Amino acid sequence: YDVVALQELWVYHDFCVIRDRAKEGGLIYSKWFHSAALGAGLAILSRYPIIESHFYAYALNGHALHFIEGDFFVGKAVGSCLLDVPLVGQVEVFSTHLYAPHDVPAPEWKRAHRTAQAWELGKLAKASAERGRTVFVCGDLNSVPSSLPITILQAHGQLRDSWQSSHPTNLSCITNNEASYRNAIKEEGITCDSLINTFTASKNAANRGAKGFGKRLDYILFRPAAKRITQRDKHGRCQTEFIDDQVINCDDCHVTLTDPIPVFGYSYSDHFALQATFTIYPNSMESILENQLNHDSSSTSTSTKLNLNHTSPPPTLTTEHLNNSLSALMTKYRSSERSSSFQLCLFGICLVLVPGISIAASFQPLSFLNWIFTLLSVLIGGFGMTMLYTGFLGGNWERSSIKEVCEEMQFELERLRKTDQRKDLFDQRKDLFDERNCGVGNGNSNGNSIGNGNGILNK
Known part of the structure; x- marks a missing residue:
């Protein structure tokens, strides 16, 4: 290799x-x-x-x-x-x-x-x-x-x-x-x-x-x-x-x-x-x-011919592709908001439970219950901090990244729309020009003279 x-x-x-x-x-x-x-x-x-x-x-x-x-x-x-x-x-x-x-x-x-x-x-x-x-x-x-x-x-x-x-x-x-x-x-x-x-x-x-x-x-x-x-x-x-x-x-x-x-x-x-x-x-x-x-193959040596596969061009980026991507990203954005809200609510509950359990532990007559309450408050406190980390930091991180990607796609979407509008305007003017010159208003011209931009591989 x-x-x-x-x-x-x-x-x-x-x-x-x-x-x-x-x-x-x-x-x-x-x-x-x-x-x-x-x-x-x-x-x-x-x-x-x-x-x-x-x-x-x-x-x-x-x-x-x-x-x-x-x-x-x-x-x-x-x-x-x-x-x-x-x-x-x-x-x-x-x-x-x-x-x-x-x-x-x-x-x-x-x-x-x-x-x-x-x-x-x-x-x-x-x-x-x-x-x-x-x-x-x-x-x-x-x-x-x-x-x-x-x-x-x-x-x-x-x-x-x-x-x-x-x-x-x-x-x-x-x-x-x-x-x-x-x-x-x-x-x-x-x-x-x-x-x-x-x-x-x-x-x-x-x-x-x-x-x-x-x-x-x-x-x-x-x-x-x-x-x-x-x-x-x-x-x-x-x-x-x-x-x-x-x-x-x-x-x-x-x-x-x-x-x-x-x-x-x-x-x-x-x-x-x-x-x-x-x-x-x-x-x-x-x-x-x-x-x-x-x-003519008879006049050309086969040993000198190059064998080139006619590679198909890559797909063209369309407004439909971008709209589908933006729809998926915005749905994910709203899902992230709901997840963050739920996790922050859990953090708030833990914020109330930890001091309550700690205070209750000091009033327990049995020593082993004191240890259980203390351990429980530590576990709930750790869970609450995890919810704060994922709900606030992780959620904002994810949504900021989604917004950045969406804005990049929006710029590309606007560019494609303007290109399509210019092409439609060109086609309309060409149809009008053909009608005036030919005198037949059949509107069959489709503007195929516009290059497809697929490069030299598109023969």
């Missing part, structure tokens, strides 16, 4: 063992990301030199009271390494692990933290590509491909899915046997909750995805480096946009490490690994590729 991105690597000693063994295979550069109280469990191993590294903690990261889930204490985040790759330039690789609880079919607002994290991650990937860097996002995103967080991440960051770029979306076998589960891994990219994984084999069918074969939760997303172009429109106003400066072909993507560890007999992890191979061409190769495709 050239680059390996790891998640849930919680213990630094384990990272040291993996790092030392990876050096034997040529991955001589590595980075382990430190985070929060218990660590985010993120690491990157690379064959190429690491120029710099960055770490971004997500603003919304679970709840402090949900200590069993642990997202708040490990500090879910994204770590990135900037690599110096010969003939390609700067490549930024992101490794991340998104908010885990509440999968489909839970209400969308319960996954609001994950949607906000996807928005932040997409923003980071977009900024990196616009700085002229080739971007790869790897990680456990805890979301199925059709979910809102994945749509927001791909649309906002203009990221393509390596699996979708190299595989048809069909499931050939539907019978419940081991061969079918293996076909699901091969055809659908199932990485989690598979029956052949020893860590998840005991899960019931309801937790194995819509088809019962497992879920695709792990991704390798990519985006070519972008370059800025500035041009004037017909009104003389400067228009700036970014276009792809590279062509990235996903040659292969498949799930690996699916068999149990030899001798031990259990799986490597509760998630299978995902592997992808890419070929990166400069933007100038596009004309060469088109000439090769249009040229």
Whole structure:
């Protein structure tokens, strides 16, 4: 491998063992990301030199009271390494692990933290590509491909899915046997909750995805480096946009490490690994590729032809996506308000009970009752302080982060609405112009002369 991105690597000693063994295979550069109280469990191993590294903690990261889930204490985040790759330039690789609880079919607002994290991650990937860097996002995103967080991440960051770029979306076998589960891994990219994984084999069918074969939760997303172009429109106003400066072909993507560890007999992890191979061409190769495709095959040597998959463009960010995200976040905001109010009420009750129990303890004739009352007041006092911490500090922290993400989405929503309004106005004027010139008021012109902005991959 050239680059390996790891998640849930919680213990630094384990990272040291993996790092030392990876050096034997040529991955001589590595980075382990430190985070929060218990660590985010993120690491990157690379064959190429690491120029710099960055770490971004997500603003919304679970709840402090949900200590069993642990997202708040490990500090879910994204770590990135900037690599110096010969003939390609700067490549930024992101490794991340998104908010885990509440999968489909839970209400969308319960996954609001994950949607906000996807928005932040997409923003980071977009900024990196616009700085002229080739971007790869790897990680456990805890979301199925059709979910809102994945749509927001791909649309906002203009990221393509390596699996979708190299595989048809069909499931050939539907019978419940081991061969079918293996076909699901091969055809659908199932990485989690598979029956052949020893860590998840005991899960019931309801937790194995819509088809019962497992879920695709792990991704390798990519985006070519972008370059800025500035041009004037017909009104003389400067228009700036970014276009792809590279062509990235996903040659292969498949799930690996699916068999149990030899001798031990259990799986490597509760998630299978995902592997992808890419070929990166400069933007100038596009004309060469088109000439090769249009040229007569009899006069062109097959050994000189380049095999480029027609990678579908990433989804376009729409007002519907943003409205759905804002609706989920605001519902989560109101839920947070109710939770904080309830927790602060519990703190108030504890504030009354603690001195009352302490006073009552001094009037007990039996000494052992005195000790019981004292212990009870200590426990109630600790519970009350926890409610104050989670209700006031945790609640305000969560709601402030939600408001910040909502405001960012509102700005983007307004920009999209203005763009749609200008496009509608242009279409109306074009229809009116066609009617005046043609004398036929059929209004069939739909303004298809407007470019779709999908870049050079959209032939």
